[in-house]
Amino acid sequence: MRRLIAILCLMLGACATSIDKQNSSLIHASPCCSSVAEFRYQRILPGMKKFKIDQSAPVFDFEEGRSYFAAFEIPENSNRHFRVKSYFNGLFIGQYFDPVILVLDSQYRPLTTGSLELQFVDGNMFKDNNAHMLGEFRVDSEAKYFVVLTTEFEGMAPVARTEPMGYGYMVGSVPVMGTTSGLSIQLERSPRGTLRIEPIP
Numbered sequence: 001m002r003r004l005i006a007i008l009c010l011m012l013g014a015c016a017t018s019i020d021k022q023n024s025s026l027i028h029a030s031p032c033c034s035s036v037a038e039f040r041y042q043r044i045l046p047g048m049k050k051f052k053i054d055q056s057a058p059v060f061d062f063e064e065g066r067s068y069f070a071a072f073e074i075p076e077n078s079n080r081h082f083r084v085k086s087y088f089n090g091l092f093i094g095q096y097f098d099p100v101i102l103v104l105d106s107q108y109r110p111l112t113t114g115s116l117e118l119q120f121v122d123g124n125m126f127k128d129n130n131a132h133m134l135g136e137f138r139v140d141s142e143a144k145y146f147v148v149l150t151t152e153f154e155g156m157a158p159v160a161r162t163e164p165m166g167y168g169y170m171v172g173s174v175p176v177m178g179t180t181s182g183l184s185i186q187l188e189r190s191p192r193g194t195l196r197i198e199p200i201p
């Protein structure tokens with residue numbers, strides 16, 4: 001039975017890798033660079049697609065600890081207010097990447113470093129189909145680059161509370177309708193994740 005469950009998980013991609021295994025992989029990964037000036041910076045633009053920060057991403061030993069990361073350049077005329085969506089690993093609400101934003105000036109000198117107060121957003125067929133964690137951040141006029149990383153946070157991750165959902169189906173010619181109760185799900189912070197970051201108009 002356990003083997004069958006494991007096979008189904010692999011087939012469906014529903015079972016995310018355990019946090020312990022993810023952390024072990026990160027510990028044994030080799031840092032990409034000796035300084036943030038050596039990072040590859042991608043321009044941040046409106047309408048950017050989701051991107052992954054996973055075992056294929058570069059690794060660096062930040063002051064906040066070792067982390068996979070993604071690095072971005074802010075165009076000259078870009079808005080300085082950004083929206084961040086962090087999606088859950090696998091098919092179920094549970095693991096997510098809790099981003100820390102390191103902001104740099106044009107000489108790659110740190111300006112600010114901070115985490116975001118992410119809020120849980122349930123899946124919605126009319127907006128974003130996938131449940132995710134949502135936050136925002138701003139940078140000042142001196143900022144030229146920012147780096148998305150994570151760290152070991154104190155305390156537990158938040159609890160996600162899903163909304164009750166209606167359902168309906170037919171039993172022969174008889175319609176059956178009802179409402180499921182909402183769920184409370186203890187989330188886990190992961191060193192890997194899928195995110196979307198874009199300027200807010």
